[in-house]
Amino acid sequence: MAVLEVETLGAKVLREKASPVDTVSDEIRALIRDMFETMYDAEGIGLAAPQVGISQRILVVDVADESEERHVHALVNPVIVESSRETGTETEGCLSIPGLEETVTRPLQVAVEALSPDGEPVRIEADGLLARALQHEVDHLDGVLFIDRLSSLKRGILLRKWRKSTGRS
Numbered sequence: 001m002a003v004l005e006v007e008t009l010g011a012k013v014l015r016e017k018a019s020p021v022d023t024v025s026d027e028i029r030a031l032i033r034d035m036f037e038t039m040y041d042a043e044g045i046g047l048a049a050p051q052v053g054i055s056q057r058i059l060v061v062d063v064a065d066e067s068e069e070r071h072v073h074a075l076v077n078p079v080i081v082e083s084s085r086e087t088g089t090e091t092e093g094c095l096s097i098p099g100l101e102e103t104v105t106r107p108l109q110v111a112v113e114a115l116s117p118d119g120e121p122v123r124i125e126a127d128g129l130l131a132r133a134l135q136h137e138v139d140h141l142d143g144v145l146f147i148d149r150l151s152s153l154k155r156g157i158l159l160r161k162w163r164k165s166t167g168r169s
């Protein structure tokens with residue numbers, strides 16, 4: 001197991017559409033273990049493979065809901081197959097844009113179909129923070145970051161501040 005380096009805003013891999021996984025191999029399972037370790041090390045609640053430089057459709061989440069029940073999932077080739085019409089607005093952050101947080105509006109409930117680390121089909125009906133985390137991570141697999149879901153005005157202001165505070169140009 002290893003803590004992997006987390007790619008940050010500006011890395012090309014974060015903007016690529018990730019490829020589907022052909023076979024859920026031992027190599028993929030090892031990557032999933034490393035992704036969990038990396039996520040926990042960074043104190044995140046979700047991580048997508050492109051964030052560790054691997055352009056494949058894999059995500060991990062570990063989210064506690066309001067009743068403190070933990071939802072731990074590793075999903076291969078996840079697809080959002082249903083989204084509720086009702087939306088909610090909550091604060092999000094991203095390990096790839098450390099220190100930047102902003103409220104994002106997303107559907108409150110989603111259903112996701114994917115393969116488990118054993119290569120078995122799974123379906124997850126999610127609401128609350130889990131639904132939000134899954135949408136955020138699936139976005140990463142399409143090269144989309146949460147800041148893309150803000151107005152361009154808001155995004156511009158936030159990014160200017162972020163670049164200043166992190167000393168990036």
Ligand code: NI
Pocket residue numbers: 093094095096136140
């Ligand atoms: Ni993220």
